[in-house]
Amino acid sequence: MTENSGKTIAEKILSEHSSNKTISPGEFIEADIDLVMVHEQLGGRIHKEYEKLELDKVWDPDKIFFILDHWVPAPSIEAAKMHQDCRKFAKKYKFKHDIGMDKGICHQVLPELGFAKPGMLIVGSDSHTTTYGAFNCFSTGIGATDVSVVFATGKLWFMVPETQKFSLKGQLRENVMSKDLILQIIRDLSIGGAEYKSMEFHGDGIKSLSIDSRMTVSNMVVEAGAKSGIFIPDNELVEWLKGRSISNYKLTMPDDNAVYVEEFNYDLSQIVPVVAKPASPDNVVPVSELPEIKIDQAFLGSCTNGRLEDLRQAAQILKNKKIHPDVRLIVIPASKEIYLKAIREGLIEIFLNSGAIVGNPTCGPCFGGHLGVLGPNEICISTTNRNFIGRMGDITSQIYLASPTTTVASALKGKIVDPREV
């Protein structure tokens, strides 16, 4: 990169948060953090690591977003103890934003409450912190020790990532969802294909993707190894922010002469329903190429696909129908806000009438925690983001990752099917 070359969004946001204004990929910098998100990890490791520093305060109690979401409400004594330690820590260090355990999953609630604004540098104790890239933020996951460093100093070291450019055009077809797009991208890149890189999403095709749809894409970029997955800002985003009275932000566009390591083009109208077969998110095939696969469970929820748009599309398919008698369908809205809207719109009634079990907002089954853990040899189709061995339960259980429409269509048929065929 030369002195005169422009910057990508990731490079811009990082340089604006660092004293080094001429950064280039591969360089190590120290950057000021705008916000750090923590969940149960606070009571898991972070509090123990932080206590080692013997500090009686945190750098800025106003810049910490603390929520309980993984094991909510506590399904075991161990989880309850973890929650106790979290709350104790949050009180002791006077966290201003203790969000509690009734609001939903971190990556949904944080933007809903207006904490993710364009141009921000956000880190979180969770790998899917990349989700806020949909809001034109540079956001990424970090471990417990990193969180302790941020708590103490407000700063963190970064290696400036190279950027991959994704140009989208066209529009998704009916019952094809942005989940199909991101699974297709992960397949094309493979699970290490974006290692250490920032993915940047451009093009006219973005316009047809709602903020909900974009969040699903940014959520899963980490499955290709990416450090962040940032959308260029547009009118849709500005309107969304206005709708929530969110102000004081900095829309960040890349420079025209920004340098990208790789460029990819996707025509959204060519995307078809796909699934990621066990046990890797890049093991992706079109649903139409699968042999007959009977399922025991279907899960609609998580920070990937538990949003209102997901519930609406799923309800459209389930309306006035019953799920297959051999299948358990579990539906978990990603936040209380979504849950309430879904109740008002009659979606929850449709789910319950179809034979689904509706749970309170939590991560729950996504990581094999509670509310739908898989038994030996069971097969689950799931709207979540990881299908690693044993992720949702027994190590012999199998997970197929899919969009909300594919997931519920499969619940109706008792086997994995293309949602355009039900």
Add this chain to the structure above:
Amino acid sequence: MKEIKGRVFLFGDNINTDDIIPHRYLTLRDNGEIAKHVLENLRPDFVQNVRKGDIIVAGKNFGSGSSREEAVNVLKVLGIEAVIAESFARIYFRNLINLGIPALKINDVKKKFSEGDILKISIKNEVIVNETKKIKIQMCKIPKFLVEILEVGGILNKIK
């Protein structure tokens, strides 16, 4: 940094954090208790066989998945002193360095290392000696900034 000497435990590509330590054990929170389950899905005998000083060698994209630092800390608890891989997932890489465990990127690991080989690693001289195979392997340069973190035994010691 002192020299590291230990045996190789060899793994393939894309070992993820759910493989290293399944999420469901995280509520145990006692490091010793969590560490009893390290890599149990892939190799149920790993925990019994591993000894202080041993070295994990893996293929591409080691440590992909979750940000859970337990997946690094449990290796520390078991005495693993270095991890060599063809590439690392980024959060895992950070977590290794931050906890003071060298994360060394080496190409073609299968040609250079076998299960049980004895290695001697000198970070200072940027060289790995495979004593069993009698070969010397040059490492990629580790940025000075990261060596400083390793030298003090992890980033918390640096900011103390």
